[in-house]
Amino acid sequence: MARKSLIQREIKRQKLEQEYRWIRRSSKKEIKQVSSLSERWKIHGKLQSSPRNSAPTRLHRRCFSTGRSRANYRDFRLSRHILRDMVHACLLPGATRSSW
Structure with a gap:
């Protein structure tokens, strides 16, 4: 955070x-x-x-959930840590490991 x-x-x-x-x-x-x-x-x-x-x-650009300023993905407005956790938990529909 x-x-x-x-x-x-x-x-x-x-x-x-x-x-x-x-x-x-x-x-x-x-x-x-x-x-x-x-x-x-x-x-x-x-x-x-x-x-x-x-x-x-x-x-x-800052992460929507944590406020982290580095390693943000524009499409999701999330940092790489949060994005990875959400993809593994199947919270982002359509996101597979090869697409991020």
Whole structure:
């Protein structure tokens, strides 16, 4: 089980990313449209002034049941430990040993 503080930090990052998503996308579109370098620097400064944790690349996928950040399978949203236990217990229909 992951520490609860790490899980809460990830939730906070997700909220920030949702909040600043529109601002970041519109700034990136403006940078592509503007031709002068000075205008690009101004828009880039506005983009840099947003919080660092609002960037989508700072988000991590976490296991749905344990909160583990490593070795997650996107299809199941589970870490490899939990996925293996659930497949052996026949809790995931259609999952066989060769498919994971």
